Amino acid sequence: MAAARLTDLTYAYTRSDTPALDRVSLEVGDGLTLVVGPSGGGKSTLLRVLNGLVPHFHGGRISGAATSAGVDVITTPTRLLARKVGFVFQDPELQAVYDTVEREVAFGLENIGVPTTAMAARIDEALTEAGATHLRGRRLSTLSGGERQRVALASVLAMHPQTVVLDEPTSQLDPEGAARVLEATVRLKELGRAVVISEHRFDALRDEADQVIAVDGGRATAGDVPEEQSPVTTRRGAPGDEVWSLRDVTAGFRDHPVLDHVDLVGRQGEVVALVGPNGAGKTTLLRTITGALPPLAGTVERCPGRVAYLPQNPAALLHQPTVRAEVELTLRRSPNGWHATPVLEEFGLLHVAGRYPRDLSSGERQRAALAAVLAGHPVCVLLDEPTRGMDARARGALVTVVTRLRDEGASVVLATHDMMLRDAVADRVVAL
Amino acid sequence: MNARAVAAWSGACLVIVLTTSNPAYKAAVLCAAFTVLAATAGLRRMRRLLLSVALVGFFDVLLNFMSAHLGLTVLFTVPYAVPAFGGTYTVEGLAFGVSGALTIAAALLAAAPFSLLLAPHDVMDALPRVLASTGTAIAASLNLVPSIARSFTDVAEAQRMRGWRPRGPGSWAEVLVPVVLTGAEGSIQLAESMEARGFGSGPRTAYQRPRLGRSGRFVIAGAAVAVAGFLASRAAGWAVDWYAYPALQAPAIDPRPLVACLFLFAPVMAWRRRG
Numbered sequence: 188m189a190a191a192r193l194t195d196l197t198y199a200y201t202r203s204d205t206p207a208l209d210r211v212s213l214e215v216g217d218g219l220t221l222v223v224g225p226s227g228g229g230k231s232t233l234l235r236v237l238n239g240l241v242p243h244f245h246g247g248r249i250s251g252a253a254t255s256a257g258v259d260v261i262t263t264p265t266r267l268l269a270r271k272v273g274f275v276f277q278d279p280e281l282q283a284v285y286d287t288v289e290r291e292v293a294f295g296l297e298n299i300g301v302p303t304t305a306m307a308a309r310i311d312e313a314l315t316e317a318g319a320t321h322l323r324g325r326r327l328s329t330l331s332g333g334e335r336q337r338v339a340l341a342s343v344l345a346m347h348p349q350t351v352v353l354d355e356p357t358s359q360l361d362p363e364g365a366a367r368v369l370e371a372t373v374r375l376k377e378l379g380r381a382v383v384i385s386e387h388r389f390d391a392l393r394d395e396a397d398q399v400i401a402v403d404g405g406r407a408t409a410g411d412v413p414e415e416q417s418p419v420t421t422r423r424g425a426p427g428d429e430v431w432s433l434r435d436v437t438a439g440f441r442d443h444p445v446l447d448h449v450d451l452v453g454r455q456g457e458v459v460a461l462v463g464p465n466g467a468g469k470t471t472l473l474r475t476i477t478g479a480l481p482p483l484a485g486t487v488e489r490c491p492g493r494v495a496y497l498p499q500n501p502a503a504l505l506h507q508p509t510v511r512a513e514v515e516l517t518l519r520r521s522p523n524g525w526h527a528t529p530v531l532e533e534f535g536l537l538h539v540a541g542r543y544p545r546d547l548s549s550g551e552r553q554r555a556a557l558a559a560v561l562a563g564h565p566v567c568v569l570l571d572e573p574t575r576g577m578d579a580r581a582r583g584a585l586v587t588v589v590t591r592l593r594d595e596g597a598s599v600v601l602a603t604h605d606m607m608l609r610d611a612v613a614d615r616v617v618a619l
Numbered sequence: 620m621n622a623r624a625v626a627a628w629s630g631a632c633l634v635i636v637l638t639t640s641n642p643a644y645k646a647a648v649l650c651a652a653f654t655v656l657a658a659t660a661g662l663r664r665m666r667r668l669l670l671s672v673a674l675v676g677f678f679d680v681l682l683n684f685m686s687a688h689l690g691l692t693v694l695f696t697v698p699y700a701v702p703a704f705g706g707t708y709t710v711e712g713l714a715f716g717v718s719g720a721l722t723i724a725a726a727l728l729a730a731a732p733f734s735l736l737l738a739p740h741d742v743m744d745a746l747p748r749v750l751a752s753t754g755t756a757i758a759a760s761l762n763l764v765p766s767i768a769r770s771f772t773d774v775a776e777a778q779r780m781r782g783w784r785p786r787g788p789g790s791w792a793e794v795l796v797p798v799v800l801t802g803a804e805g806s807i808q809l810a811e812s813m814e815a816r817g818f819g820s821g822p823r824t825a826y827q828r829p830r831l832g833r834s835g836r837f838v839i840a841g842a843a844v845a846v847a848g849f850l851a852s853r854a855a856g857w858a859v860d861w862y863a864y865p866a867l868q869a870p871a872i873d874p875r876p877l878v879a880c881l882f883l884f885a886p887v888m889a890w891r892r893r894g
Contacts, residue, residue, distance in 0.1 A: 266820035282812035293826035298817035520782035
């Protein structure tokens, strides 16, 4: 039996004229199915059809037919479909209900009325399947992103779903956390569950995928795992004068310094990549350079001029009614003859320029935030995980922009887990 | 620590402090609440709470002092022509403000064990079955509070880097709008996650049902005696009210209501310290 079957399915979100899925007909088999495609192409919407969040949670208009785990999706509410189809979301922080691992995994069991006496065994079993047994007694607030995501997976597995759907589960994680989550995902397939996963990090799944579905512009077709091509850049001239410097800087919390006696400088026309696991102090270092976080000791100096800072969460920036307005706001505040259109074009955002930024997919949103901060001529560019949620094409566009900024004389600092980005643009790598 | 016992103790503190205007009894409740929290949560974890209580109390005193303009013991007078601030500033206004601050402080400390000593699931487990779903939804939403607080810092920093500066109340929209929107998106994502795990699909079961042990029963009994004793004292006319105006007088203090308040210290003996 197929894990899911969609027949001529068309779906449009409320207040949207363009369908997010357009006459999609496909069959999802058992084993591991990899869903690929550009940001905003309809991957998340397709996955949400499989457990009924589309249309039951999101509303909108739907036509055609869809079955998942043998159940009619269009007539069965998600809360009932949840017994057969589990769903793991992108952001591990925003899907937790309880504050401890054990209770979080028990949440689904409580909802579907599993007797109390049977719960402990199912929690054990699910934590084992997700590779998270050692986390059982922990509080969620003490877990890393990768550990939280494995707990989210366990909380789904405890309900014994036939199919497990994962929507970019590693997009918020460092490479080690991501690897652990993908290992657990592959193990599910080996245990005989149907797994459907949308993921930008193909490599770990390349050999494991039994089926690949390519989704673009709302259309879904059978596809192959795309080959990733690393962009090649060339640099013009040597780095120039110092733009910022940290001398013997200690920063972080008074009782728990994250950076300890750090000496570092950034120069004109230079790209510095900060690497290291989550919690190593990459964000603290960026915030110290911006001046947002005063150092506990040492001195921080920065040349005058605009600092472009992309925080880890792009939602922190976006509040204007359109993507274009976000870019125009930055340009208005630092007038330099630039216009919004070329900036939007550079980031491949012209087609969504008139849309509300928070209605975009996570990858498009990230690009909108980048366009908003990088517009104009910043002298210092500080980007915290800039490729989060981005597809290969968008990452390529970012490489082009970073290279341009560097060649124009900006000092660029990237805090990133993305090795492709690091290898493509970094003049210097600083490991924390 | 049993959430029902915590609720009984907090409820007893609130009943006493909200039914009397006598600052002596309010101070007794405040003293009990502070001691219980210090003994169980520790002063270090109470630091922020105490700072907030002190701030709220200070503003309450200040507001009453500056706005009451009643009482016979005048400290100084601001010309009546000065808008909003003109009038007499009195000892009675100050004392009444202090009494109000005692009420606020005692109430806040009495309610604090729910956040300082209990996890959200402790509270949910203690709810009657009929409220289980509502309780779950409330507890889940509480999980969003830390991320919203973090989001405020993130947004303010990010907007500052884009050239935003706080210039009057209107300018804060640039920070508050993204914070509110981020919070709303977080709520939607959480609701989506709950729905996807079968929330609301039928009668719920519970992983753990809290047991009311000996210590819980001891605290509940202490709370019941405190409330019954205090209300009886009021009915008998022993716990008389106090009013600062027109001329300040010391509050009447009777030992019997104070003895009733002593039972609010029961948790000090019953509850173990939580790290």
